[in-house]
Amino acid sequence: MSDTPQYPIESGCPDGFQYLHPVMKKNFGNWDFHERPQPGVLRHVAKSGDEIWSVRFGTQRQLGPYEINLLCDIADQFGDGYIHFTIRSNMEICVADAAKVEPLIEAISDAGYPVGGTGPSVTMISHTQGWLHCDIPGTDASGVVKALMDELHEDFTHEKMPNRVHITTSCCQINCGGQGDIAINVQHTKPPKINHDLVANACERPSVVARCPVAAIRPAMVNGKPSLEVDEKKCICCGACFPPCPPMQINDADHTLLAIWVGGKHSNARSKPMFHKLVAAGVPNNPPRWPEAAAIVKTILEAYRKDALDWERTGDWVERIGWPRFFELTELPFTKFHIDNWKGARNSLNASTHIRF
Numbered sequence: 001m002s003d004t005p006q007y008p009i010e011s012g013c014p015d016g017f018q019y020l021h022p023v024m025k026k027n028f029g030n031w032d033f034h035e036r037p038q039p040g041v042l043r044h045v046a047k048s049g050d051e052i053w054s055v056r057f058g059t060q061r062q063l064g065p066y067e068i069n070l071l072c073d074i075a076d077q078f079g080d081g082y083i084h085f086t087i088r089s090n091m092e093i094c095v096a097d098a099a100k101v102e103p104l105i106e107a108i109s110d111a112g113y114p115v116g117g118t119g120p121s122v123t124m125i126s127h128t129q130g131w132l133h134c135d136i137p138g139t140d141a142s143g144v145v146k147a148l149m150d151e152l153h154e155d156f157t158h159e160k161m162p163n164r165v166h167i168t169t170s171c172c173q174i175n176c177g178g179q180g181d182i183a184i185n186v187q188h189t190k191p192p193k194i195n196h197d198l199v200a201n202a203c204e205r206p207s208v209v210a211r212c213p214v215a216a217i218r219p220a221m222v223n224g225k226p227s228l229e230v231d232e233k234k235c236i237c238c239g240a241c242f243p244p245c246p247p248m249q250i251n252d253a254d255h256t257l258l259a260i261w262v263g264g265k266h267s268n269a270r271s272k273p274m275f276h277k278l279v280a281a282g283v284p285n286n287p288p289r290w291p292e293a294a295a296i297v298k299t300i301l302e303a304y305r306k307d308a309l310d311w312e313r314t315g316d317w318v319e320r321i322g323w324p325r326f327f328e329l330t331e332l333p334f335t336k337f338h339i340d341n342w343k344g345a346r347n348s349l350n351a352s353t354h355i356r357f
């Protein structure tokens with residue numbers, strides 16, 4: 001063993017600038033305009049006259065060594081050896097020569113990856129981790145994405161929506177969270193079931209009590225052991241107590257369902273940022289193809305495609321036509337569960353860009 005002390009290796013995200021295509025580096029901050037010659041292809045023209053094409057395609061996001069090697073080989077052979085990922089897990093391969101674009105698209109398509117996701121299309125669903133490597137999901141996320149994007153393949157490879165559509169999925173109800181034009185999120189429908197034998201050994205009870213947003217958890221002695229109890233009348237079935245205390249099991253094959261939300265938007269382009277609203281609750285969480293959730297998403301997309309004006313995002317569209325008309329057009333049932341009657345939001349939800357403590 002060496003006597004030299006070993007220092008920790010900082011392994012955070014490296015500076016991305018070093019990986020940019022040389023044309024991007026050279027013209028950084030000096031672009032004149034960009035256009036989309038065809039779905040999946042961006043052409044950026046710099047003030048210097050330099051041009052660069054980016055070919056965008058969907059990936060499975062959870063890439064293994066086989067896929068990474070395959071895609072990097074394509075980037076080396078048909079591109080200029082530079083790739084990057086978009087925030088929605090699309091990959092882009094950049095070339096500085098227009099003649100390389102078509103052979104590159106062909107190589108990507110031959111490898112089974114769809115080229116698209118630009119402009120007014122349904123781009124890749126942004127999703128959380130699901131069963132793959134998180135410890136609290138109530139459903140899969142990657143699986144929902146695969147099943148849905150198979151159905152929406154045509155909407156990814158063509159630009160035929162009024163504006164871009166960002167779909168998100170979230171596999172528990174509280175953490176990574178989905179907020180998008182259409183969001184498919186887990187919905188728990190019953191309070192957690194407590195395994196009292198394990199609580200004392202596995203959970204730090206004060207932090208679990210503090211975690212509950214509606215103060216429904218209390219310390220309790222059960223069978224002579226320190227444990228917890230839940231006031232089920234107060235519990236909103238959010239699942240926030242499960243991560244710090246796994247013996248408070250809330251996931252359940254019959255009662256962990258999906259909910260679909262519409263109209264969320266982060267950007268302030270053309271209209272202000274918006275929270276999405278619940279439009280379908282109690283949707284079966286039905287792997288491996290989630291047909292019920294897929295059918296609802298497709299119905300909403302079709303109504304949006306037919307009825308929205310150019311450049312309206314889903315939220316803008318619904319704001320213009322009104323929610324009653326949205327439920328008429330989509331034929332989704334409107335129930336009492338769609339009415340947001342919670343009064344605490346103003347005090348406890350941070351709906352502005354200001355940081356509060």
Ligand code: SF4
Nearest residue numbers: 129134137172175176
């Ligand atoms: S949404 Fe929840 S379950 Fe899914 S990866 Fe994030 S924390 Fe884990």
Ligand code: SF4
Nearest residue numbers: 212235236238239241
């Ligand atoms: S599920 Fe949510 S509301 Fe219910 S006890 Fe747990 S933290 Fe509280």
